[in-house]
Amino acid sequence: MSSANTVKHSDVIASTTTRARKLTAEEIKEIEHEMTLYPDKQAVGLEALKIVQKHQGWVSDESLLGIARYLDIPAADLESVATFFNLVYRHPVGKNVILFCNSVSCWIMGCEGIKDHIKDKLGIDFGETSVSGDFTLIPVPCLGDCDRAPVMMVGEDLHRNLTPEIIDKIVLDYQSN
């Protein structure tokens, strides 16, 4: 069972704030670049969210409002985009985000058992962050490596043919000392 202290990623924060965070020069530069690739500012919204998340680790209400004001689009529209794409983190996440594939090939190859092992080992379920702050576990659709299922990503690294023993090693490799 998950600890009561774990953080629920699924707790989407409503945009009630009126304080917009000033975007950094680096964020603005990258957003401006995206604006050369898309037909209108509305279409740049998702990319801008990803850019801010890359720099800040997650997208706070203040950041979301800062993007909306910069792009001159309604904050509610941007909130809808952020809510729809579950890889836009609207809550602080752990140092390492585990993207765990639970699509059909991984399911056939026993990903449920692997997920139970992670749950027991880290004390977290989908959408939660470990008390240590080292790991957040998020379910994702197919990661495109079905012939080596079960599969998950930790950060940018793909891990295949998962077994409980491999999970133990991965946790050791990524956790803070």
Ligand code: FES
């Ligand atoms: S179903 Fe898991 S990688 Fe394709």
